[in-house]
Amino acid sequence: MIRAISRTLLPAALAATITVACQTVQTTQAGAVGVQRSQLMMVSAQEVEQASNKQYQQMLDEARRKNALNRDAATVQRVRRIVSRLTTPTAVFRPDAPAWNWEVNVFTSNELNAWCMAGGKMAIYTGLIDRLKLTDDEIAAVMGHEIAHALREHARERVSKAMATGIGVSVAGALLGVGQVGQDLMSTVARVTFELPNSREHEMEADRMGVELAARAGYDPRAAVTLWDKMASQSAGAPPQWLSTHPSHANRQRDLAEYAARVMPLYQGARR
Numbered sequence: 397m398i399r400a401i402s403r404t405l406l407p408a409a410l411a412a413t414i415t416v417a418c419q420t421v422q423t424t425q426a427g428a429v430g431v432q433r434s435q436l437m438m439v440s441a442q443e444v445e446q447a448s449n450k451q452y453q454q455m456l457d458e459a460r461r462k463n464a465l466n467r468d469a470a471t472v473q474r475v476r477r478i479v480s481r482l483t484t485p486t487a488v489f490r491p492d493a494p495a496w497n498w499e500v501n502v503f504t505s506n507e508l509n510a511w512c513m514a515g516g517k518m519a520i521y522t523g524l525i526d527r528l529k530l531t532d533d534e535i536a537a538v539m540g541h542e543i544a545h546a547l548r549e550h551a552r553e554r555v556s557k558a559m560a561t562g563i564g565v566s567v568a569g570a571l572l573g574v575g576q577v578g579q580d581l582m583s584t585v586a587r588v589t590f591e592l593p594n595s596r597e598h599e600m601e602a603d604r605m606g607v608e609l610a611a612r613a614g615y616d617p618r619a620a621v622t623l624w625d626k627m628a629s630q631s632a633g634a635p636p637q638w639l640s641t642h643p644s645h646a647n648r649q650r651d652l653a654e655y656a657a658r659v660m661p662l663y664q665g666a667r668r
Contacts, residue, residue: 537620
């Protein structure tokens with residue numbers, strides 16, 4: 397229905413405005429892992445971040461109502477210590493990133509899940525930590541991967557793609573400042589964050605940048621490989637939805653092992 401409305405109501409003037417508003421950006425520097433890809437954006441980083449912040453607060457409020465927010469002080473402290481170390485070397489990819497208003501909370505849920513929204517609002521679920529008996533290095537692999545999504549502004553890129561393919565005419569209206577833009581953008585941000593899987597390209601970038609962040613923070617980057625093994629073992633050899641768009645197990649193992657080896661000198665230097 398949304399696509400039909402888009403085709404019916406989107407006039408030539410709006411289409412022209414969208415074309416003009418498109419910009420090709422390089423959100424991050426390459427780092428040691430060499431992630432270099434220009435991204436087409438049709439919505440501002442500020443708009444996506446504001447929508448993400450509102451969505452995040454709603455999720456925190458819901459978790460509080462269910463008594464599912466930060467119930468184990470020791471686990472929360474552990475996760476926040478790891479994330480604090482990971483956000484410091486984000487300057488390698490983005491000089492502005494260490495000053496972001498990073499936030500991480502722990503949700504009580506049996507689900508194997510973790511995520512990071514635009515601007516650095518994160519969560520990890522107790523099911524992931526407890527069911528897989530994650531080490532600190534493996535938690536760093538999880539959260540480094542999620543932080544990388546935020547650094548690369550993958551949510552903004554996916555919202556832009558949704559606009560380009562006509563998924564949401566009201567989101568495109570953000571360019572003109574009309575309609576129920578705030579609420580509609582929130583809904584679109586939530587959809588690309590929690591419902592639609594990341595592309596394999598996005599996941600590969602987050603994997604590679606994540607191992608570098610972990611290494612620079614003094615966490616063993618090879619833990620990304622053991623993390624994958626644990627995830628696969630919980631899903632009869634297939635990844636859970638959180639990692640459903642990754643390459644095959646064997647291909648991902650090779651890629652993670654290769655890039656972990658590439659950043660081992662950074663890990664060894666951080667440990668010294």
